[in-house]
Amino acid sequence: MISLGARKYSLYLAIIASISRTNAQTEHVPVTGMMTGLNRTTGEPPSRVDINVLENEGGPMWDLFIRALDALQNKAEDDERSHFAVAGIHGMPYTQYNGVGPVPGGSWGGYCPHVSPQLIPWHRAYLVLYEQVLGAEMQRLALEYTDANASAYQEASQEFRLPYWDWSSDPSLPPSSTQESIKVNGPNGELVLHNPLYNYRWQTYPLNTTQFPGQGSFGPATTRAGENGFDPDLVNGNLLDAKDMIKDSVYRTLSATTVYDQMASMAVPGSSFESPHNIIHDSVGGSFSSLDLTAFDPLFMLHHCNLDRLAAIWTTIHEGNSVQTQPFTSQGLYSTAKGELITADSPLKPFYQSDGRKFHTGRTVAETELFGYTYPDISGSDGDRRGAAIAQINRLYGGLLFSEKAIIASTSKRQWFVSVQVDRADLPLPCTINVYLGDGLAGRSAFLSMPATGYAYDELSLIRAVRNLGIDDSDAEAVENRLMRDLYVRVTKVSSEEQGDGATLDPDVIPSLTIKVMGEDVTFPRSESELPLYSNRTTLATILGTPR
Ligand SMILES: *[C@@H]1O[C@H](CO)[C@@H](O)[C@H](O)[C@H]1NC(C)=O
Ligand SMILES: *[C@@H]1O[C@H](CO)[C@@H](O)[C@H](O)[C@H]1NC(C)=O
Ligand SMILES: *[C@@H]1O[C@H](CO)[C@@H](O)[C@H](O)[C@H]1NC(C)=O
Ligand SMILES: *[C@@H]1O[C@H](CO)[C@@H](O)[C@H](O)[C@H]1NC(C)=O
Ligand SMILES: [Cu+2]
Numbered sequence: 001m002i003s004l005g006a007r008k009y010s011l012y013l014a015i016i017a018s019i020s021r022t023n024a025q026t027e028h029v030p031v032t033g034m035m036t037g038l039n040r041t042t043g044e045p046p047s048r049v050d051i052n053v054l055e056n057e058g059g060p061m062w063d064l065f066i067r068a069l070d071a072l073q074n075k076a077e078d079d080e081r082s083h084f085a086v087a088g089i090h091g092m093p094y095t096q097y098n099g100v101g102p103v104p105g106g107s108w109g110g111y112c113p114h115v116s117p118q119l120i121p122w123h124r125a126y127l128v129l130y131e132q133v134l135g136a137e138m139q140r141l142a143l144e145y146t147d148a149n150a151s152a153y154q155e156a157s158q159e160f161r162l163p164y165w166d167w168s169s170d171p172s173l174p175p176s177s178t179q180e181s182i183k184v185n186g187p188n189g190e191l192v193l194h195n196p197l198y199n200y201r202w203q204t205y206p207l208n209t210t211q212f213p214g215q216g217s218f219g220p221a222t223t224r225a226g227e228n229g230f231d232p233d234l235v236n237g238n239l240l241d242a243k244d245m246i247k248d249s250v251y252r253t254l255s256a257t258t259v260y261d262q263m264a265s266m267a268v269p270g271s272s273f274e275s276p277h278n279i280i281h282d283s284v285g286g287s288f289s290s291l292d293l294t295a296f297d298p299l300f301m302l303h304h305c306n307l308d309r310l311a312a313i314w315t316t317i318h319e320g321n322s323v324q325t326q327p328f329t330s331q332g333l334y335s336t337a338k339g340e341l342i343t344a345d346s347p348l349k350p351f352y353q354s355d356g357r358k359f360h361t362g363r364t365v366a367e368t369e370l371f372g373y374t375y376p377d378i379s380g381s382d383g384d385r386r387g388a389a390i391a392q393i394n395r396l397y398g399g400l401l402f403s404e405k406a407i408i409a410s411t412s413k414r415q416w417f418v419s420v421q422v423d424r425a426d427l428p429l430p431c432t433i434n435v436y437l438g439d440g441l442a443g444r445s446a447f448l449s450m451p452a453t454g455y456a457y458d459e460l461s462l463i464r465a466v467r468n469l470g471i472d473d474s475d476a477e478a479v480e481n482r483l484m485r486d487l488y489v490r491v492t493k494v495s496s497e498e499q500g501d502g503a504t505l506d507p508d509v510i511p512s513l514t515i516k517v518m519g520e521d522v523t524f525p526r527s528e529s530e531l532p533l534y535s536n537r538t539t540l541a542t543i544l545g546t547p548r
Contacts, residue, residue, distance in 0.1 A: 028098045029080055031351040031360060033128045033371030034135040037159035045372045047379050048309065051163035051174045051302050060142075060149065060156035063184040065163070068137035069196035069298060077203050081133045083296075087200070089126065089350065090295030093211030094334065100350035105337030108450045111349060112291065113333055115424070115456055117324040118342055119274055120264040120311045121362040123304045125351040128371045130301050131162040144187040161373045164305035167280050168250040169396050171239040177299055178232040199223070199230065200296045212292075222297040225285030238283040245444050246276040248461045251397040252417075254314055255531045256459075260321045263314050266445075267328060269421070271459040273310050277303070278446035282432060282494050289430060289494060291450050309375045312368050316378040316389045317531070322366040331451040387529035394528050412523040414476040416462040416483060416540070420445050423512035425453040428505065430494040433458075435515070437465040438486040446494075455512075462517075476519070480540055483517050487543060516542050 037046045054062055075082035080097065088095040091110035094102070102109075113122050135157070142150075142157035165174050174197070176182070182195040194201075205220040219229060226234040253271045257263045262270030266278075280303055287293040294300050315322045323344035332338030335349040347359035368374055377392045378385060418435050427447055435443045443460025462483070466473050473479055491505040491513075507513050517540040523533040 028352045028356045029129065029133075030354045030356050031125050031129045032132060032354050033373060034132050034161065035372045036135070036139070036157075037155075038372065044379070045369055045374055046159045046161050047374050047376045048161040048305060049163050049376070051165050051176065054163045055174070055176045060145075060153040060185075061160055063186070064138040064141055064153060064157050065134075065160065066182060066184045066193065066196060067141050067186070067191070068134050070193050071137050071141065072134060073196050073200055073298075074203075081136075083200060083298075084203070086130050086133060087295040087300070090300075091290070091292035092213075093208065096350075098350040098352055100335070102334045103337050105332060105339070106334045107332035107338065107452075108291075109334055110292065111334050112295075113336070114291065114448060115265055115267045115274070115451055115454060116330065116333070116342060117261045117264045117267065117328050118346070118348065118362065120307070121324075121360075121365045122348045122351075124308050124311075124365045124368075124371075125348050125360045127162060127301060127305055127308055128365075128373075129351060131373070134162070135160055146187065162305050163302060164309050164375075165299065165302035166306055166309075166396075167239070167303070168247060168276065168306065168310065171243050171246055171280065171283070172236050173232060173239065173284075173299075174302065177302075197298045200298060202296075222288070222293065223286030224288055224297070224299075225283075230286065235284055238285065239280070241441075242279050242283055242444065244464055245441075245460075246279055247397050247399070248464055249276045249443075250310060251393070251399075252459065252461050254310070254317065254393050254397065256534045257314070258318060258321070259325060260315075260318075261324050261326055261328070263311065263318075264324065266456040266458055267454065268326075269419070269457040272457075273307055273314075275445055275458045277307050278448055279432075279444060281448060282430065282446045285494075289448070291448055308368075309377070312375055313377050313389055313393060315366070317386055317393070319386060323362045331454040333451065384529065390531055391528045394525065394531075412521050413474065414479075414519055415522045416466060416479065416517065416519050418443060418460045418462060418487075419514075419516045419518055420456075420458040420460065421512075421514040421516075422456055422510065423453070424451065424456050426510045426512045427491070428493045428503075431505075432492050432494060433507070433513070434490050434492060435460055436488050436490065437462065437469070437483070440465060440468055442487070459518075480519070484541060487517060489513075489515050489543070514542060516540075 038044065072083040077084035079085060085095060089097045090112045094109045113119055138157040138160055142153040145153040177197040179195055180198050181192055183190055183192050199221045201221040221229060223229040224235050225231065225238060249271065253263055253273050257271050261268040263272055266272050266274045281289050281294060288297050288299065328342045330336040330338060330340040330342050336342060344362035346361060348361060349359055351360045353360055353364060378389050380388060420433055424447060429447055429452065430449045431447055433445045434441055442462055442465035445458040447456065466479055469482060471478055489507045491507050491510060493503045519538050519540055520534050521536045525532055
């Protein structure tokens with residue numbers, strides 16, 4: 001039997017051949033991924049790894065990773081393979097990358113789609129571009145090591161794949177991103193560098209005010225919340241406050257969402273990964289919470305790599321659902337005009353396929369293996385890949401719904417969540433909608449600055465908040481009485497400079513905001529490789545934002 005790996009391996013060879021053919025004919029940077037370091041027997045690509053694991057293992061891969069980030073940040077900003085040029089695709093300065101500019105009728109200045117099913121596939125192509133540019137730099141730097149370590153450095157540079165920041169398990173900042181300087185091994189001994197994971201310092205600062213209209217408040221380098229551009233304790237405090245909400249939201253999307261479009265964005269009713277992803281942007285704060293500037297922060301790629309990982313786990317679990325299913329009407333972005341219908345075959349601009357002529361689409365980026373990478377949670381070509389992935393997410397994120405006790409009892413139980421629906425045009429963007437139960441924060445939906453209009457949706461689990469009430473949660477009537485009495489909503493404006501708490505608004509002033517308290521039956525999984533089942537959704541009440 002020819003293994004899946006072998007079939008894919010021959011595909012890689014075809015892709016590599018076509019890359020070398022087209023590079024001569026076009027100046028476009030095709031987005032192909034790294035094709036080095038594949039398993040020689042199976043053709044399986046290397047895994048992207050947890051940033052903290054990469055740091056703790058240290059050695060040649062870590063040395064090269066840090067040195068290559070530093071090199072990209074120091075490359076001339078008009079070089080298409082510099083950190084500046086790649087970061088500038090996302091938002092400001094609205095680079096015409098690969099010669100692609102805005103479409104008439106587009107409104108938002110950068111290419112990045114948000115609140116759109118293209119959020120996941122577009123950022124996948126984006127990360128792959130960064131990974132291949134960074135990987136090429138690492139391979140160049142590896143050649144500088146000529147001593148007994150030379151082959152270890154070269155091998156590491158071939159097997160390298162982008163690391164991810166698993167904020168869904170532990171949202172604390174990667175420790176490697178909190179120190180201003182860093183030591184690594186260079187070819188001639190130890191090097192002390194400005195830590196390229198700490199921030200990005202613009203070479204051309206002061207920024208061109210035409211291209212960076214908001215520059216006045218941002219300073220010469222990227223910032224995160226706090227004094228002097230970044231206070232790691234403050235940021236970690238913000239992140240850890242949201243830890244449980246993020247984890248519960250990720251588990252809900254992994255287990256309860258069955259349609260790709262719902263999983264991929266807040267544009268479709270249901271639970272999505274976009275929502276906890278937004279909480280991370282807001283909690284890190286500073287320029288990280290600005291869609292215009294966030295991609296310049298070196299944390300951005302690690303952050304989005306985790307989003308990509310969650311989507312890849314989701315598509316492994318929900319086999320056969322790897323692309324957008326329903327057309328979506330664009331709210332108007334740099335590369336899609338308002339009213340344009342977006343499907344799985346719409347272009348992901350400005351990312352060219354290997355032929356340098358056609359753009360990638362949701363469909364062409366559906367499989368990570370075709371870009372030469374996988375994730376530890378879904379690797380392993382044989383056996384029950386789906387079951388193994390489910391067991392992994394149950395262990396990592398399923399704390400509340402998944403426990404030995406629940407498995408043994410194999411019970412079904414009434415549980416509750418809040419559904420959120422709002423027209424973004426009514427919101428004081430960027431902002432958060434916070435749901436409280438009594439004194440405690442029960443859930444949060446975060447909304448970034450763009451797009452300015454269009455409906456957005458979210459679902460916030462109340463399981464943890466109900467447990468924290470300390471009443472018998474099998475007494476549905478008692479729980480529902482408490483929900484009706486003690487649940488209320490507040491809208492909080494996020495200040496992009498993150499100077500303390502933003503202003504809080506009464507949600508009554510937001511006409512389109514609809515908050516429903518919903519009930520559902522949850523049947524606990526019977527084994528670690530099964531998911532809970534959700535059924536019998538009912539609406540308890542549509543509440544307003546005032547305490548009742
Ligand atoms: C390649 O894959 C085989 C089969 O899964 C495995 O035994 C081997 O260790 C892998 N080689 C490397 C270098 O990872
Ligand atoms: C190889 O690298 C290690 C650190 O990664 C260093 O301690 C050692 O001196 C290097 N070997 C040589 C021969 O330079
Ligand atoms: C600033 O950016 C604009 C828009 O790209 C450009 O036309 C202008 O020449 C730039 N100005 C300077 C001083 O670089
Ligand atoms: C659905 O839930 C409601 C409310 O808890 C309950 O009264 C009803 O019996 C349930 N229906 C089914 C089919 O389980
Ligand atoms: Cu993002």
